[in-house]
Amino acid sequence: MARPLLGALLLARLATAQDIDIKRIENPGVVLYKTSGPLPEARLGDDFPGSFPARFLRQAWGLEGPHSPEGAALVNATGVCTSSEITDEFFGQAMLERAKAMFDDRGLRHELDAFLQSGVSNTHSPTPRRMYWVGIDILPNQSLALHSHPNVEFVYVAAGVMHEWRCPKCPVKRKYIPEEIKTNGKTIEKYWGPDLHKVNAKARGMFRHDAYNAGDMFINAIGDVHQSYTEEEGVKLLVMWGDGNADVPLEQLPRHSDFLNVGAAKAWD
Numbered sequence: 001m002a003r004p005l006l007g008a009l010l011l012a013r014l015a016t017a018q019d020i021d022i023k024r025i026e027n028p029g030v031v032l033y034k035t036s037g038p039l040p041e042a043r044l045g046d047d048f049p050g051s052f053p054a055r056f057l058r059q060a061w062g063l064e065g066p067h068s069p070e071g072a073a074l075v076n077a078t079g080v081c082t083s084s085e086i087t088d089e090f091f092g093q094a095m096l097e098r099a100k101a102m103f104d105d106r107g108l109r110h111e112l113d114a115f116l117q118s119g120v121s122n123t124h125s126p127t128p129r130r131m132y133w134v135g136i137d138i139l140p141n142q143s144l145a146l147h148s149h150p151n152v153e154f155v156y157v158a159a160g161v162m163h164e165w166r167c168p169k170c171p172v173k174r175k176y177i178p179e180e181i182k183t184n185g186k187t188i189e190k191y192w193g194p195d196l197h198k199v200n201a202k203a204r205g206m207f208r209h210d211a212y213n214a215g216d217m218f219i220n221a222i223g224d225v226h227q228s229y230t231e232e233e234g235v236k237l238l239v240m241w242g243d244g245n246a247d248v249p250l251e252q253l254p255r256h257s258d259f260l261n262v263g264a265a266k267a268w269d
Ligand SMILES: *[C@@H]1O[C@H](CO)[C@@H](O)[C@H](O)[C@H]1NC(C)=O
Pocket: 069, 072, 073, 076
């Protein structure tokens, strides 16, 4: 009697544990954990993102969001939950509250709100972006290319350390029209970042180094320019993004930008 019951309980548990459809994709220097498709092109519910972030972290990486000290500190800091029991839903709510606070700090809350109200980002662009959840595992000692963001993004650092060179003074490109490129018989849509060849990367305050640890969050507003890289820890990120970003063309990199890393890792086409 006990055995079949236990078996049924285990099956039920597995069924809920595997409820998110996640596809693991290996790229140079990066492993992506892609969800099956974008969010609906509609106003997001008041319960967004709900239990999704906590369940995703468990399923993709076996990591605890709400029941880790860092996750608990995030929930605590946002004040969404005053009880001692931090549920998956409170964790999701804390992520969104923290993202809202960071957009507020930059005076760009309208960019996040436009996404929450429509389900897409950069509604002023000719090509508003559908938005996706993704897990990005940047392996140790890797760097992405210098790029800009065609849409808003918010990111939870699940493990490791994320380093970046951020360019707060770089020109902000808001309008993105993808270029169709054929490679190996498939057509991809390539987005290009701003032309930065007139920027002197060594000018005072042009680039700033930041590092984010497990439990930290950071955001990208539309047009933000940065280069992300890892040291020996690598990093695992849970990201709300537009399924790719806009690389600065190699011949349009800022002058004196050789301190930026090589940028050989690839998280998008
Ligand atoms: C949560 O906040 C309370 C009061 O602000 C503090 O005493 C407690 O240590 C915090 N817990 C965590 C996990 O940060």
